[in-house]
Amino acid sequence: MILVTGATGTVGRLVLEALPTGQAVRVLAREPAGLTVPHPRVEVVRGGYGDETALLDALRGVRRALLVTSCVAGDDDALFIRAALAAGVEQVVKLSAGAVSDPLADDLITRWQRASEEALVSSGIAWTLLRPRSFMSNTLSWASSIQAEGLVRALYGRSANACVDPRDIADVAVRALTEDGHAGRAYTLTGPEPLTAFDQTQQLGRILGRPLRLEELTPDQARAALLRRHPEAVVEALLSSALRQRAGAKALVGHTVRELTGREPRSFRDWAGDHAGAFAPGTPGRVPGAP
Known part of the structure; x- marks a missing residue:
């Protein structure tokens, strides 16, 4: 049994979709109504990390789990790890x-x-760490201004980030959840090239x-x-992170996606082409979460 947390979020949703249809999967979700369940062998447990009963129910019989947390400075990881130890x-x-x-x-x-x-x-539990750069899908936060004004507003618009397609993160996660080794x-996960907000706007x-047009904030x-x-x-943490990006800290391209999946990571052009409808006039914008 595999447990997927964060299944209504950017990466967890894609992991749930990409897991083999024959795999027994359980999902822990605060709001199950927001789930897209791709195949019948998915069991859903309603609850969050602070609900000990739901967490233990979700972890019962689980061999491997995807852990996605987003409450900055919270104790969700500690709560999950303690329950995972108890559940074996x-x-x-x-x-x-x-x-x-x-x-x-x-x-x-x-x-x-x-x-x-x-x-x-x-903790004593076997672990795998996925360390992605910025999600390409973060550019969905530009959708409203692109639709209305043909405009992207960004801080340090000429600073580069080796941003990664969330689908590549999910593909690596599925391998870690279903394969040994x-x-x-x-694993640091990047896209195939460093891109600036200006580059992304042009593409x-x-x-x-x-x-x-790009307008620098x-x-x-x-x-x-x-x-x-x-x-x-x-906010101050995000601004500090942007300063590090401006200094070049996020521009290095890695090869992990290719090494683990056997193919090149998807480019921003690939991602944008597949999601162009989100930026078209009359399409409601969506601001995704990003760890």
């Missing part, structure tokens, strides 16, 4: 972040992810067949926009 789970595949391996990254989000990784690694491994414009403008969606401590 053999291996946990944790969705983390590429910044964890950067010794210069010391913002709140990275410290939380680093501590969460350490809690798993020291991934325990004790930490989206060509795919959509319309001119798009000042740090104060970016802070004000982020404060409308996040607590101040998280």
Whole structure:
């Protein structure tokens, strides 16, 4: 039995879709109504990490689990690990972040992810760590301004990130969940090239067949926009992360996706072509989550 958490989110949803149809799968979800269940062998347990009864029910008989947490500085990882130990789970595949391996990254989000990784690694459960760079799907946050104004607003628009298609993260996660040989491994996951917001804007414009313009935000403008969606401590962490990106900390391209899947990682052009409808006029925009 495999347990998938975060199954209504960007990566968990794709993992659930990509798991073999013959595989017995269980899902832990606070809001099961938001699930897309791709095949009949998926069992759903309603609840969250703070619900000990639901968590133990979800972990009963599970051999491997995908752990996705998003409450920054919260104790969801610790709660899950404690329950997984009690249930006899053999291996946990944790969705983390590429910044964890950067010794210069010391913002709140990275410290939380680093501590969460350490809690798993020291738990005695076999572990696999997935450390992706920025999700290509984060550009969906531009959908409304592209639809209405043909405009992308971004901080440090000429700074590069080796962003990755969430489908590639999911493909690696499925291998770690269904194959042997991934325990004790930490995988940094990137796309095939470093891209700036300017590069992405240009590529989206060509795919959509319309001119798009990039407007660079000042740090104060970016802070004000982020404060409308996040607590101040998280906003400061995101701004610190953007500064590291401007310094080149996120531009390195790795080869893990190719090594584990046997194919090249998907390009941003691939991702954008498959999701062009989200940016078309009259299509409601969606702001995805990202760890």
